[in-house]
Amino acid sequence: MNRNPLIPFALIAFLGIGLMFLLSFVGLDNMDEMAHGDEGAGEIAEPATPDEIYAASCISCHGDQLQGTIGPALANIGSKYDAAHIEGVILKGQGTMPPGIVDAEKAKILAEWLAEKK
Numbered sequence: 001m002n003r004n005p006l007i008p009f010a011l012i013a014f015l016g017i018g019l020m021f022l023l024s025f026v027g028l029d030n031m032d033e034m035a036h037g038d039e040g041a042g043e044i045a046e047p048a049t050p051d052e053i054y055a056a057s058c059i060s061c062h063g064d065q066l067q068g069t070i071g072p073a074l075a076n077i078g079s080k081y082d083a084a085h086i087e088g089v090i091l092k093g094q095g096t097m098p099p100g101i102v103d104a105e106k107a108k109i110l111a112e113w114l115a116e117k118k
Contacts, residue, residue: 050113053106061097066117071097078118087111 061071090107093099
């Protein structure tokens with residue numbers, strides 16, 4: 001006797017659809033928890049130190065040692081520009097650097113930190 005070759009595929013499809021419904025109902029039970037979660041859990045911490053801000057926003061173009069890659073080297077930028085000028089460049093952009101990569105508060109922290117690099 002010949003077996004029907006569609007039976008295994010139908011069983012797999014039936015089990016897959018059943019599993020989808022089961023997981024959907026589990027998700028419905030946990031919907032509020034997933035939407036709101038624990039207070040403070042899963043939140044991304046804002047970078048606070050100049051090193052953290054630099055690592056989060058600048059390292060891809062200026063390198064991990066301020067050596068410059070796509071963007072210019074910043075290892076001794078403080079000997080060329082003061083903090084106010086550096087802050088202006090961070091906020092407004094210059095050359096290939098786009099404006100507004102970080103907000104004004106972080107730009108001030110970065111500018112003061114970079115102005116010390118001489």
